[in-house]
Amino acid sequence: MHPDRPKLDLAEALRRAGLRPTRQRLALASLLFGGEDRHVTAEMLHVEALAAGQRVSLATVYNTLHQFKRAGLLREIAVDGTKAYFDTNTSNHNHFLIENEGRLVDIPGNGIMIDGLPEPPEGYRISHVDVVVRLVPQTAARK
Amino acid sequence: MHPDRPKLDLAEALRRAGLRPTRQRLALASLLFGGEDRHVTAEMLHVEALAAGQRVSLATVYNTLHQFKRAGLLREIAVDGTKAYFDTNTSNHNHFLIENEGRLVDIPGNGIMIDGLPEPPEGYRISHVDVVVRLVPQTAARK
DNA sequence: ATTTGTGCAAATCGTTTGCATCTGA
DNA sequence: TCAGATGCAAACGATTTGCACAAAT
Numbered sequence: 448m449h450p451d452r453p454k455l456d457l458a459e460a461l462r463r464a465g466l467r468p469t470r471q472r473l474a475l476a477s478l479l480f481g482g483e484d485r486h487v488t489a490e491m492l493h494v495e496a497l498a499a500g501q502r503v504s505l506a507t508v509y510n511t512l513h514q515f516k517r518a519g520l521l522r523e524i525a526v527d528g529t530k531a532y533f534d535t536n537t538s539n540h541n542h543f544l545i546e547n548e549g550r551l552v553d554i555p556g557n558g559i560m561i562d563g564l565p566e567p568p569e570g571y572r573i574s575h576v577d578v579v580v581r582l583v584p585q586t587a588a589r590k
Numbered sequence: 591m592h593p594d595r596p597k598l599d600l601a602e603a604l605r606r607a608g609l610r611p612t613r614q615r616l617a618l619a620s621l622l623f624g625g626e627d628r629h630v631t632a633e634m635l636h637v638e639a640l641a642a643g644q645r646v647s648l649a650t651v652y653n654t655l656h657q658f659k660r661a662g663l664l665r666e667i668a669v670d671g672t673k674a675y676f677d678t679n680t681s682n683h684n685h686f687l688i689e690n691e692g693r694l695v696d697i698p699g700n701g702i703m704i705d706g707l708p709e710p711p712e713g714y715r716i717s718h719v720d721v722v723v724r725l726v727p728q729t730a731a732r733k
Numbered sequence: 734a735t736t737t738g739t740g741c742a743a744a745t746c747g748t749t750t751g752c753a754t755c756t757g758a
Numbered sequence: 759t760c761a762g763a764t765g766c767a768a769a770c771g772a773t774t775t776g777c778a779c780a781a782a783t
Contacts, residue, residue, distance in 0.1 A: 467763070560702070578704070581717045581719070
């Protein structure tokens, strides 16, 4: 009935990231990091925050997502060009994209192996390898 | 001096795709498919067309890119969320993304092997696997 | 003649920004 | 106190759309 466990940890985590633990940031952090790994857009998170009774402006949601990203708490994923997705799981892993819903799902386990990666061009280094497995309903007529 | 070679082929290809071979579509197709494989945005292609002396509106470039995509002549690649890239190489291959320039480069050869792909969730099938290798300048301070 | 495509400008969508006000340290 | 954070609304950039006109079949 008093699930006020992670509040202190979150505040501390924000402070360590150089961010003041404001009401809004704590609320968003709690939604993002309170449970399982998640994939959210700014708008989804905004709606959720409001539904949870937290007054936060959409602009602040955007700002906060980018600050969390800069702090290494989130990773941004580009999948469809129209929306920006943020992933609370910052470790190395890959995704299913359910194309007709625009929904991202972590690929369970870390079984994916990539072999035969070529040398990057002179003067560059690999910062990250993104693998997105696009899914469509089995019966879908259109690809 | 009379490089009117591929015109007929292009017109025929468009017709086969159910698209009338209009002046604009022929011009854009010629830019896209006239030489090597390319990665373009709508704006890049528009500028190119104008530079080549072809009057085409930006709206038509957008329309045409999507029609070509629907016809299977192009593939769309989502890499940075801000622009849509279209790839004239529709075969299975992967990309380097030069992050600081927003430039895409085909990964030469087809050496990349992906192992351990999990089963897609019930009711879905894999439509495509995207692999994007993100590159940053070797000396870059920020990731 | 009928259908389809084009161009312009206005509209839309996700996102960012300027700036006045508030808040946490 | 006062740097940093928030919220609103306006600004933005890429893309889409409505509609009158033009071109292709």
